[in-house]
Amino acid sequence: PSAASNEENLYYDSASVILCAVGARYNSYCSNIARTFLIDATPVQSKAYEVLLKAHEAAIGMLKPGNRISAAYQAALSVVEKEAPDLVPNLTKSAGTGIGLEFRESGLNLNMKNERVVKAGMVFNVSLGFQNLQCASKNPKNKNFSLLLADTVIVGEQNTEVVTGKSSKAVKDVAYSFNEDEEEEDKHVKVETNGSDHFMSKTVLRSDNHEISKEELRRQHQAELARQKNEETARRLAGGPETGVNRAIAKTAADLIAYKNVNDLPPPRDFMIQIDQKNEAVLLPIYGSMVPFHVATIRTVSSQQDTNRNCFIRIIFNVPGTPFSSHDSNSLKNQGAIYLKEVSFRSKDPRHISEVVQQIKTLRRHVVARESEKAERATLVTQEKLQLAGNRFKPIRLPDLWIRPVFGGRGRKIPGTLEAHVNGFRYSTTRADERVDVMYGNIKHAFFQPAEKEMITLLHFHLHNHIMVGNKKTKDVQFYVEVMDVVQTLGGGKRSAYDPDEIEEEQRERDRKNKINMDFQSFVNRVNDLWGQPQFNGLDLEFDQPLRELGFHGVPHKASAFIVPTSSCLVELVETPFLVVTLSEIEIVNLERVGLGQKNFDMTIVFKDFKRDVLRIDSIPSTSLDGIKEWLDTTDLKYYESRLNLNWRQILKTITDDPQSFIENGGWEFLNLEASDSESEDEEESDQGYQPSDMESESESEDDDSDSASLVESEDEEEEDSEEDSEEEKGKTWEELEREASNADREKGNQSDSEEDRRRRKMKAFGKSRAPPSSAIPKRSKL
Secondary structure, rough: OOOOOOOOOOOOOOOEEEEEEEEEEOOEEEEEEEEEEEEEEOOHHHHHHHHHHHHHHHHOOOOOOHHHHHHHHHHHHHHEEEEEEOHHHEEEEOOEOOOHHHHHHHHHHHOOOOOOEOOOEEEEEEEEEEEEEEOOOOOOOOOOOEEEEEEEEOOOOEEEOOOOOOOOOOOOHHEOOOHHHHOOOOOHHHHHHHHHHHHHOOEEEEEEEOOOOOOHHHHHHHHHHHHHHHHHHHHHHOOOOOOOOOOOOOOOOOOOOOOOOOHHHOOOOOOOOOOOOOOEEEEEEEEEEEEEEHHHEEEEEEEOOOOOOOOEEEEEEEOOOOOOOOHOOOOOOOOOOOOOOEEEEEOOOOOHHHHHHHHHHHHHHHHHHHHHHHHHHHOOOOOOOOOOOOOOOOEEEEEEEEEEEEEOOOOOOOEEEEEEOOOOEEEOOOOOOOOOEHHHEEEEEEEEEEOOOEEEEEEEEEEEEEEOOOOEEEEEEEEEEOOOOOOOOOOOOOOOOOHHHHHHHHHHHHHHHHHHHHHHHHHHHHHHHOOOOOOHHHHOOOOHHHOOOOHHEEEEEOEEEEEOHHHHHHHHOOOOOOEEEEHHHHEEEEEEOOOOOOOOEEEEEEEEEOOOOOEEEEEEEHHHHHHHHHHHHOOOEEEEEEEEEEHHHHHHHHHHHHHHHHHHOOOOHHHHHHHHHHHHHHHHHHHOOOOOOOOOHHHHHHHHHHOOOOOOHHHHHHHHHHHHHHOOOOHHHHHHHHHHHHHHHHHHHOOOOOOHHHHHHHHHHHHOOOOOOOOOOOOOOOO
16 A cells, blocks of 8 residues: 655544655665554554564565575565464565665565575565455444555675664554553553653644644744844855956957058959958058958948949948947057048949958958957866876766757767766767867766656756867756657648557657666766765765756746756756756845735845846746745745845845945845735834815815725614714705615616706705714715
């Protein structure tokens, strides 16, 4: 028997049995444990559990190197046949399975037919139980019951180790008695057997009155986190201004020199615009001379043709002072110079004009790409040289991988191979210029994400310092394989779900996906073993795997993506640009646009480095709110809620400009929504003393009557108002007559607006306008 975890309370009664089974996976290796808890057990249940416990211990005792696997089940069966022969039909047909990368290793079943030999290093999930047992109980729910015990066992050379043995399965530790009639009689027995540490009262297991809700526990934990976070922020700000990590680096561009002297100019040809590809210059005919301009000084170039078949070419240059123009070292050095902003030429040869425009654009694109790559490489941190794996060990290889970001170039993309060497990874293809080295010391986070609901299986490295992949500067390098091909059916008709070809194709896709995942898993395990060596202890490297069950949809950049937490990060590794946020760098998280009726909300992540821009994840479905709160609270991250989006750039500027005031005013508590709500309630209470003035004209009082009256009013209020009107208003008689007339008309179905009715309403309004000031504010009458 098995069940999924939920929020419901456990049900128990006399003769109840509770089965608990928990599995865990660490570094892709599985483990399992199961225990049975007895509530006010009957003699039959107690006897069956004692027999099961002896049989379970006997099965574990036979798992020794050299024994047959079947001997374990045979030992358990012998105990049951000796102690309780009538329970043999209820014994499970297997005593467990092998366990490892797979939860159940099919070739290592602990049953009567398995003749394989037990070897040292094998790991077994020894799971034994009784099923469909009967007991005498008044409650029909408890007549049938089952028992189960399971432990994870490692076979050693000398001894067999039960790695889950710290959880006791002795009768005194799993049997509880809550029968109030027998409690006083068995009190001394419980003290001797259970002890004070193991006794649990009914209110502990099921507490309807005194149970603290999960939301209350979370609120208490968040209050403690707020106090700790404010103290930590105060200490950090008191230490002095921090230097931002992303501080802009002044770029120094080289002098743009096309020709060193006049003699290097090419000979003129018919005074036409010329393009010198070698010296990256454009020669323009100006007043009978060929004047050179470096192509990097050109901002845009365009051409057009008029009705007289004349063509015009227009060239606009980069000039200091124009919007969006870069202020390089040349403009700063020659501040007193006169710049040419724009030049136009006319020609009757449209073919030549189009060729010139195309050549200038191509040359300019090439020069800009080269200069930007040179500027990016100038800011790179020098890395150590890769030490290839020679005679020490064979490099760990993973073939047929694609890389992101992709290499530049216009050729066909080809896959490559990733190799793990002595101090880093190397990815290379068959082309000599397509090679990337990733040093172990430069890796900040490493991720392995198998294909579950995605189309790719991937390895992702988030780096400390940028590296160059082709001509791109990046901190994120990813290697992946597509687990299934995109297939488009050309037939047009729908294929049956029971089509043999369709079923076979789906099976091939599943086999391909499983094989790719296993290949990646094997590579990850071998690299983890390599990183476990003493020389890599200071790097703290280990492949992390995203937790899909905690994931949520959101928009971190421009498109919606599925964002998944890991043990140390918040990542999105499928869509580009990638998202990798280190949890230890987060100061607080603010959940914005949270309120009733909202279908989605936003998450703002504020980093400890206040000079770094906040990260916004927009349009998160409101159904994910509770899960995100639970995850943030579990990872000890302080979160706040607000109903509106905040201007974080201004907030962070205020904090960095005057950190002392920020600390004295309570730190981040200005984001506390509950405190803001209480303050607003106090303000509303103070405003309730306002009373409208009754010194208004007749028409204004009528308007106020209709606008300020409540939309939902009780019959009692109307009766009270009518009683006051009867004592103080002179139009009482007319009101009674009007009510009687309207009732009579309603009964007859006649709702005509006669002259007499209009006169009565006018008299009523005249009577109300003469009401004394002490009367209550009149209410809107019900029809």
